[in-house]
Amino acid sequence: MTISELHVPRLTPARLVDRYAAVRRQTEKLCEPLETEDYVVSTMSDVSPTKWHLAHTSWFFETFVLAPFDASYLTLNPRYAFLFNSYYVQAGERHCRAQRGLVTRPTVAEVFAYRAYVDASMQRLIDRIANDTEHPALPVIELGLHHEQQHQELLLTDIKHVFWTNPLRPVYRAMSDRGRPTGDGFDWVSVPAGIYRIGHAGGGFSFDNESPAHRVFVDEFRMADRLVTNADYLAFIDDRGYHRPELWLSNGWSTVRASNWEAPIYWERTSDGWTEFTLAGQNALELDAPVTHVSFYEADAFARWAGARLPTEPEWEIAAANAPIDGPFVESENYHPAPASSPARDGDLRQLYGDVWQWTASAYTAYPGYTPAAGAIGEYNGKWMCDQWVLRGASCATPQSHARLTYRNFFPSDARWQFMGIRLAGAAKA
Amino acid sequence: MTISELHVPRLTPARLVDRYAAVRRQTEKLCEPLETEDYVVSTMSDVSPTKWHLAHTSWFFETFVLAPFDASYLTLNPRYAFLFNSYYVQAGERHCRAQRGLVTRPTVAEVFAYRAYVDASMQRLIDRIANDTEHPALPVIELGLHHEQQHQELLLTDIKHVFWTNPLRPVYRAMSDRGRPTGDGFDWVSVPAGIYRIGHAGGGFSFDNESPAHRVFVDEFRMADRLVTNADYLAFIDDRGYHRPELWLSNGWSTVRASNWEAPIYWERTSDGWTEFTLAGQNALELDAPVTHVSFYEADAFARWAGARLPTEPEWEIAAANAPIDGPFVESENYHPAPASSPARDGDLRQLYGDVWQWTASAYTAYPGYTPAAGAIGEYNGKWMCDQWVLRGASCATPQSHARLTYRNFFPSDARWQFMGIRLAGAAKA
Amino acid sequence: MTISELHVPRLTPARLVDRYAAVRRQTEKLCEPLETEDYVVSTMSDVSPTKWHLAHTSWFFETFVLAPFDASYLTLNPRYAFLFNSYYVQAGERHCRAQRGLVTRPTVAEVFAYRAYVDASMQRLIDRIANDTEHPALPVIELGLHHEQQHQELLLTDIKHVFWTNPLRPVYRAMSDRGRPTGDGFDWVSVPAGIYRIGHAGGGFSFDNESPAHRVFVDEFRMADRLVTNADYLAFIDDRGYHRPELWLSNGWSTVRASNWEAPIYWERTSDGWTEFTLAGQNALELDAPVTHVSFYEADAFARWAGARLPTEPEWEIAAANAPIDGPFVESENYHPAPASSPARDGDLRQLYGDVWQWTASAYTAYPGYTPAAGAIGEYNGKWMCDQWVLRGASCATPQSHARLTYRNFFPSDARWQFMGIRLAGAAKA
Amino acid sequence: MTISELHVPRLTPARLVDRYAAVRRQTEKLCEPLETEDYVVSTMSDVSPTKWHLAHTSWFFETFVLAPFDASYLTLNPRYAFLFNSYYVQAGERHCRAQRGLVTRPTVAEVFAYRAYVDASMQRLIDRIANDTEHPALPVIELGLHHEQQHQELLLTDIKHVFWTNPLRPVYRAMSDRGRPTGDGFDWVSVPAGIYRIGHAGGGFSFDNESPAHRVFVDEFRMADRLVTNADYLAFIDDRGYHRPELWLSNGWSTVRASNWEAPIYWERTSDGWTEFTLAGQNALELDAPVTHVSFYEADAFARWAGARLPTEPEWEIAAANAPIDGPFVESENYHPAPASSPARDGDLRQLYGDVWQWTASAYTAYPGYTPAAGAIGEYNGKWMCDQWVLRGASCATPQSHARLTYRNFFPSDARWQFMGIRLAGAAKA
DSSP states (O other): OOGSSSSOOOOOOHHHHHHHHHHHHHHHHEEEEOOGGGGTOSSSTTOOOOHHHHHHHHHIIIIIIIIOOOTTOOOSSSHHHHHHHOGGGGGGGOOGGGGGGGOOOOOOHHHHHHHHHHHHHHHHHHHHHOOOOTTTTHHHHHHHHHHHHHHHHHHHHHHHHHHHHTOOOOOSSOOOOOOOOOOOOOEEEEEEEEEEEEEEESSOOOOOGGOOEEEEEEOEEESSSOOOOOHHHHHHTTTTTGGGGGSSSSHHHHHHHTTTOSSSSSSEEEETEEEEEEETTEOOOTTTTTTOSOOOHHHHHHHHHOBBBBBOHHHHHHHTSSSOOOOOOOOGGOOOOOOOOOSTTTTTTOOSSSSSSEEEEOOOOTTTTTOOSSSGGTTTGGGGGOOOOOEOOBBTTGGGGGGOOOOOOOOEOOOOOEEOOOOOOOEEEO | OOOGGGSSSOOOOOHHHHHHHHHHHHHHHHHOOOOOOGOOOOOOOTTOOOHHHHHHHHHHIIIIHHHOTTOHHHHHHTHHHHHOOOOGGGGGOOOOOOGGGGOOOSSSHHHHHHHHHHHHHHHHHHHHHHTTTTHHHHHHHHHHHHHHHHHHHHHHHHHHHHHHHTTOOOOOOOOOOOOOOOOOOOOOEEOOEEEEESSSSSOOOOOOGGOOOOOEEEEEEESSSSBHHHHHHHHHHHGGGGOOOSSOHHHHHHHHHHHHHSSTTEEEETTTEEEEEEEEEEEEEEETTTTTOOOOHHHHHHHHHTTTTTTOHHHHHHHTSSSSSSSOGGOOOSSOOOOOOOSSSSEEEEEOBOOOOOEEEEEEOOOOOOOOOOGGGTTTGGGGGOEEEEEEETTSOOGGOOOOOOOOOOOOOOHHHHOOOOOEEEEEEO | OGGGGGGGOOOOOHHHHHHHHHHHHHHHTTTTTTTTTGSSOOOOTOOOEEEEEEHHHHHHHIIIIIHHHTTOOSSTTHHHHHHHSSSGGGGOOOGGGGGGGOOOSOOOHHHHHHHHHHHHHHHHHHHHHHTTTTTTTHHHHHHHHHHHHHHHHHHHHHHHHHHSSSSSOOOSSOOOOOOOOOOOOOOOEEOEEEEEEEEOOSSSSOOOGGOOOEEEEEEEEEEEEEEEEESHHHHHHHTTTTGOGGOOHHHHHHHHHHTTSSTTTTEEETEEEEEEEETEEEEOOOTSSSSSSHHHHHHHHHHHHOOOBOOOOHHHHHHTSSSSSSSSSGGOOOOOOOOOOOOTTTTOOOSSSSEEEEEEEOOOOOOOTOOOOOSSSGTTTTTGOOEEEEEEEOOOTTEEEEEEEETTTEEEETOSSSSSOOOOOOOOOO | GGGGOOOOHHHHHHHHHHHHHHHHHHHHHHEEEEEEEEGGGOTTTOOOOOOHHHHHHHHHIIIIHHHHHTTTOOOTTOOOOOOOOOOOGGGGGOGGGGGGGGGGOOOOHHHHHHHHHHHHHHHHHHHHTTTTOOOHHHHHHHHHHHHHHHHHHHHHHHHHHHHHHHOOOSSOOOOOOOOOOOOOOOOOEEEEOEEESSSSOOOSSOGGGGOOOEEEEEEOOOEESSSBBBHHHHHHHEEEGGGGGGGGGGHHHHHHHHOOOSTTTTTTEEETTTEEETEEEEEETTSSBBOOOOOHHHHHHHHHHHHHHOOOHHHHHHHHTTOOOOOOOOOOOOOOOOOOOSSSSSTTTOOOOSSSSSEEEEEOOOOHHHHHOSGGGGGGGGGGOOOOOOEOOOOSHHHHHHHOOOOOEEEEEEOOOOOOEOOOOEOOOO
16 A cells, blocks of 8 residues: 555645644644643653654654655754654654653744744645645645644643652643533443444545454443443442452553552542542543543453453444534534433434544454555554554544544553443343 | 353263273373473463472362362362462452462372372262263363363473573474475465354353354455465565565564564574474474464565465365365474475365464454353353464364364464464455 | 860961851852751762751850850750751750751741851850960860861862752852863872871861871882873773673672662763763763762772772872862852862973862771860761761862861762762882 | 782692692582582572582682683683683673572583582692692682682581572481580680781681771670570560560561561571471471571671670670680581580680671671772772671681681661571670
8 A cells, every 4th residue: 555545535725734734733732731841751651742743743743744745855864764763663862751751942932933834834734735636645644734733632641641640739720621521321322233344435534454344243231321431330349349469461451460550540539529620620420421541451441340351342343333423523622421321312422523432342353454664654653553442433632623423543461541441241131 | 051052962871981081191192201490380371380280180170070070079188279270250269370380289190190189089980970961061071172282282392492591402302204395386275255153052062152153254365275384484584574574563663673583482593593492302494384373464474475364264164165174283292393294185275274374364362142151160261362363273282172163262362382373364356 | 085176276376267157158158049948958978968067057156155164044045956966866856857947937037047146146256265275175176167167168068969869950150161171191200118197286276186296107008199080981981881781899789789870970971972960960971071960989980990099188188288279169169079270380280279079098087196176066077987988189169278188088988979079099110 | 919829838749639639529528418409499588509519619710810821721612611600700790699590501511520620630730730839820729629619618508598598498417416515604814905916917718808907996805605595585585585675676676577587587486485497398397596697787786685796706806816616617517507615725715617607797898908909809899898797707608717707797777587696795894
C-alpha cells in the first residue's frame, strides 16, 4: 500500500485550508488554561509534556508533508527532528522517550514560534497545490490532522495526570451543567447470529488498521444499552471486588496486589465518602456518571463479577452500525463523561461515543489482509499489534470529527490514564 | 461448568490404572540422565527445578483427587501443599515462584518418596472406585495425567536451559540417527473460504480452553506444507534480519536491542560456523532441521521478511483437520526437531506434530461462550488469557498421547525456551 | 547541644539585616539567566529543580525561625511545608524527592512571591529582636544563611546538569577572561609528623560536623602545591586508565564498566579533540585548568596511577592551616575552575579554595565527641555519616563568605556533578 | 610489597604439612551434616553455594601456589579456573557471581575429587620444598590456609541463610549445653588518652590490611566489658527503636522502611514470644546471649538509643591489647554466640573473641602507608576499602587459630548474615 491509498476523502483546497487551521487552532486553545510550567513535565512513562505534543504534531507535518513535497522548505532548527520524532525509527534517530520531560528548551514560546513557522509553510504549500485534487500530499495532510486530533486527546489526559500528581491538585477548567441524569438501570439489546462485514470501506478518512473491510461470523449476542456507572462499580468495590482473585486475570491480580489498586486511578476515599479527581478538580463521586479510568484488567474483572463479559470488537461494531456519531465530545468542554439520558427509542444503544472509550474482549491484531503503508508512516499503527486490547467508541476528550464507527483505539491491559470505561455484553438470553 | 463436565473420555478402571502408572513412570524415566544436583536449581523465572516438577505433579493428585475423594487420606507432610502449589490461589497460600530454585529440602530422595506415597494412595483410590464409571474423581484423574504430561515437556525444556546456563554444557542424552532429510523446498497448500467449525467437540480428553466448539468464517488462505528450516532462518540472519527495525513489532525491536538478540537462544557463532546447543550437547547447526527456540517476535519478523505471515489458529486447525496425529514425539527420544521427510502425497501438510510448536497470529483469548470450571481447578487455563499467543501442533518433547488437533498451547511474545518454531501462511495466491 | 550552642558569631542586628538581604538577593541573581521552563525539572535523582531550591531555602527560615520565634506568623500556604521540606523527618511529612521535578505548581512567580513573603516576615522579626544579642533566633538565622549558600552552589551544579542533559546544550553565561596560566608542573610541600589540633574552635560560624576541635597524630607527609590539571588527567586516560582494573577500587571498577565511563562526566570526544561542557557552553578542553567533575573512584584511581594518594582530611587541614581563604569563588562569575597562577612564594599551596572541592581519603564520620543538635535541625549533618567521603576546600560555585579552613563537604563515591577535583599527597620523600 | 613480604611466620615443613591437612579436613568436616542438594544453591547475592566454597579454596592453591611453583602441575579441568575464581580480575576471566547458584555441574562428588587432586599435588610440592625455609611458596600457602579459614566461616553463615530461606527450616546440628550465664549487667572499662601503636608488627601471620603498624592519638574513652545481649536489644525494640527515625542514619532509616525490618534478620515473633533461627533450628530467644545478625545500621541506632556509641577500631584494639585470644570459637561446635560468664577479674573485657564480630565506628580505609601486594593477590583486601565498616574480634564460626588482636574484618552497613553483634563505648565518664 502506498500513502496515496490511505482511506482519505478528497477535500477541496479551500475546505482543507479551513480544516487545517481549525484543527491546529483547537490544539492551542486546549493550552489556554495552562501556565508555562505545566507544559514541561512528564509524570509517568505514558505522559508526554504539553510542549512536546505541540512540537511533535508540527514535526509530523514537517517530516511527512513539507520535507517530501516542498523542495524549498528549510527547517527552523535541524535538532528539532531529533527532539520531536516520537517512534518513527525509519525517520531517523530520536530523543529517548524517558527524557522528554527533562528538556526545558526550546521554551514554550519557541515551540509556539515553531508551530507558526510550520503553519505558514503549510499554508503556502496548500495554496500551491490547490488545484491538483490528486496531489499525493493531500492524504498525508489529512492523516496529519487526524494525528493531531489524537494528540489533542492525549494532551488532555496527560495534563490531567500532571495535575493529579501535584499535591496542590490544580484545576484545568470548571465543569458546566451537564443536564439531568436518568438514574435508570439498563436494558439489553440483542443481535442475531450471522456473517457480517466489519472494518472501513468506502468514503471518509480512516486509519490503515481499520482495513480491509472483511467478513466475520458472529453468534447471537446481546449488549448493554448504556455504560457501567460509578454506582455499578461501587457495588463491585463494596463486594470486595479488588480482593477476590477468582475474578481476575492472573496478570491483573498481580498488578492489583503490586500496585495496591483499590479503585479507579483518580478515585480517593475521604472521610466524606468517595471523591474523583477531574479536570475540574477533586469532586464528590457522581454516581450516575460512567465509571472511567479503569484498566482492561478492571473492566474484565467487573464484567466477570457482574455475570457478563466485554463485547468483542466485531460485536461492538455490528451493534453500533446504525447509530449516529454523536455524544458529549471534547467540543462540549466538560472533559468528563456524563450520566446517560433516557433512550430516545427502545432498543437504542446510548453513550456509544463521547463519554469513554469502551474496552473490548478483542486483542489488537491485524485484520485479515492488513498491510501497513511503506516507509516510516507505516509505523503508525502496525508495529503496535502486540499485547494490547481494542477499545471502541470515543470519549469526552475526542474531537467529534475524529470519531467514527470503525475506529480501533488500543492500549495495554494496565493502562488507566485515558478516559476508558466499560460496556457489558453477553450471550443471547437463554 | 463443573469438573465432571470436563471433556474426558471414560476409561475402564483397569485401563486407568495402567495409564496412571505409565504416565507417572515416564516422568521418572525422563530423570534418569540427571545427577542429584541437576534437580535443584532454577536458571530463570520460567524454569522450575526438576524436583519441583516431580513434587508439584504429585501435589496436583493429592489436592484435586485424594483430598476431596478419599476421606482417609493423610498428607505425607502438610508443608508440601505450601511448597508445591504453583499458581492456584484458591487452593491456598503458596511458595513464591522466584524462590523455587532456592529450596534444597525436601531432598530428591524425599521427593521420590512423596511420589511413591501419592501413587500408592492413588492406586487404592482407583481400585475402590473401579466399578463406578460415573465417579466424579475420574475426569480429574484424567486431567491430572494430562497435567503431568505438560510438566514432562517443561521438565525437558527446563533442564535444557539449566544445562545451557552451565559453562560446562553437560549432555542430557546423545541423539540417535533420525533418517534422511529431503533438503527440498516447500509447497503451499490452499484452503477455500467458508464457515468452519473449530474447537473440541465429541470424544476424548481436552482442556477447557478448547471449548466450546464454534463456527468461524475464514477467507481463502494457504499454508506452507513444512516448517521453516535453519537454512531458511540463516538467510534471514544473513540479510540483517536482526538489524532492520521495519521487520519487527515495536516491543519486539525493543527486546532485540535490549537483549542483544542475534539468533535463536541456543545458537552460538563459532570460528567454525554456527552451532546449536541441544540436549545432546553443542552441535553444528543442522541446516535441514526446523528452526526452534524462536520467540513470537522472531517468528513474526521472519514471516514479514519472507513476504508471508503466520497462520491464525482457525486456519491452522482447519488446514490440519484431516491429518494424522503423528510425528517425532518425545517417545522417539531425540529431544530435538527433525528435518522433514518427503511428503507422502501432494498437498499433505508435513511436520504438523512432534517437531516444534508453531506460533500462530492469534492472541490467546477465550472461545465464544468459554466458561472455566468452578473453584481452584478453573484457574488452570482461563486466567492466563492475556498478552499471550497461541501455538499449535506439538513438539519433540510432547508425549504422543498428549497431542491433538484442537490443542491450544500459549506463551508470551518473548518466550523462547520451549521447542517453538515457525510455519508460514498467506493469502490465497493472486 | 542546643541550637544556641552552634558555632555562630554574634552579628549586630544592622549587619544581620544586610547580610540576610545580600544572601537572599544573591540566590535570585543566580536565576537571572534562566527561562521559566528551566526552573521546573530534575534530570537525575541528585538534581533538584531551581524553583525547589528557591522555595526550600525559604521554607527553612519559615520552619526553623518564623514558626518558633514569631507567634503571629501565618504561612502563605500550609501545603508548602509538605512540598518544600527536604529530608527533615522530625519536621513532618514531606514530598517524595523523586517527584520534585514533576510538580509544576506553585509557578515560578508564585515561588518568588513566597520568598518575598518570607523575607518581609524575616525583616520584621529581625527588627523586633534587634537589641537582644542573645536572642536564640540569631544563630538559627545565621545557619539559614549558610544553608542558603549551600543551595546556591547546588543550584548552579544542578542547572549545569539540566543544560547538559538537553541535546541543545544551552549556555548559562559566557565566561570572562581568567588571566594567564603558568603551564608549570607542581611542587611537593612537606609537613612534619606530630600531634595537631583540627576542627572548628573559636570565632565565626561553622557547621556542627566541624566540631569538636580535637587532637590527631599525623605522620610526616607531603602534598602537591596545585590541583591535578586536565592535561595530567588526559595522560591517565591515554594510558588506558579507564581500562585497567588494577587501578580501581572494586566498586569503582564495577561503576566504570556498568556506566561506560571513559572520562569525566562533562567531557566529550569529538573529531576535533576533547571538549568539555561548562556553564558557558561546550568548549575545547582547557589543558591547564583543574580537572573537575570526577568521582571519588576516579580521583582515587588517578592518584594510584600517579604513584601517589589522596590526602586525608587532617593532612589537608594541617597543610592549609595558615593559607588565606581566597581564590576564584562564585563572585568571579566564571562558574568554572581556572588554571593555577605561579606561586607567590616557594612552599605556598595554590588553589586551595575556589576552583574545585578536593576529594580526601577520609570517610565522612563523626569527630570524637560529636553530638548533633536536638530536634529536626540535628538532621542537618549527622545522619549522613555513612558511605560518603570528605571533600575539602571550596569551588568556583562557592560564595567566598561560605568558605573556611575546617569546612567538611561530603559526597558518595560515585558523585560527579559537583565541582570536584583532585589534589595529590604522599608519604614524606624517602 | 612482594608476596614474600607478607607477614607470615616460617613453619617447619612438617608442621606445615600437618596444618595444611588439618585446615583442609576441617572444611570438609563442616560439610558432614549436609545433603547433596544443600551444596548447590545461593539464596541471596552474598551467599555462595557450599560446593563453590569447596572448589574456590582449592582453586586458590592451584592458582597462587601450584601454577607458579610447580612446573609439572596440570589442572584437572581447565574450565574450573573460570568457574571458581571469585573476584581476582588479574587472574583471568571468571564466572558471574550472580550465577554461582545456578551451576549444577561439577557435582559435589566431582568437587571433592578436585579437592583431593589439589591436596595430593600440594602434598608433593610441600614435600619437595621441605628444606627450603625461604621458599617463596611458603607464605602463599600460609595465606591460602587463612583464606580457607575465612571461607569456613562463610560456609557456615551461608548455609544458615540457605536453611532459613527454606520454609521447612532444616537443622544443621543440635546445640550442646553452653554453661551457666551470669545474667549480670555490664561494667565500663576506661582507657586513658595517649599516643598508641596499632596494627600488626612482629611475628605471626596477618593480612596486608593490618599493616603497617602505626601511631594514633586517642582521647580518653571507656568500653563495655561485655557484649549487648538479646535482652538489651529487646528493650530497644520495645521502646519502638525500629520506628524512631531520629535514632538512625539516613540510609539506615531508608533500609528499615524499605525492608520492613523489625528485628535482627533471624528473629521471628510468634504467639509464644520471640524465637531465633539458629543452626540448631528455630529456638526460643535466649535473653542472656549476645544479640547477633544485626547490621551496622542497627548497631549504630542501638548505641545512640542507649546513650552510647560504637568503639572505633583503634579504641577496640587498644582496650583489648592485653587480653588472651580465647572464647567459644568454631571448635566449640555450637555455631551460636553464648551468654557471658562472670568476669575473671574486675576490669577484664569479656567476649572479645569467639561469639560475634563487633561493629566499630571506623570506616574500612587504608592504614597510613598501606600498600597491597603486586599482582592478583593484591586484590585480596585493598580494593574493598570503600563503603564498608570494620568489625573486630571473632565469632562462634571463626577457627581459633584464625583470630588475632589486629584482625580487621569488614562488611557494608546493611550486611546482617554474618555473626555480627554490638559492644558499646563512650567518652570517659564526666
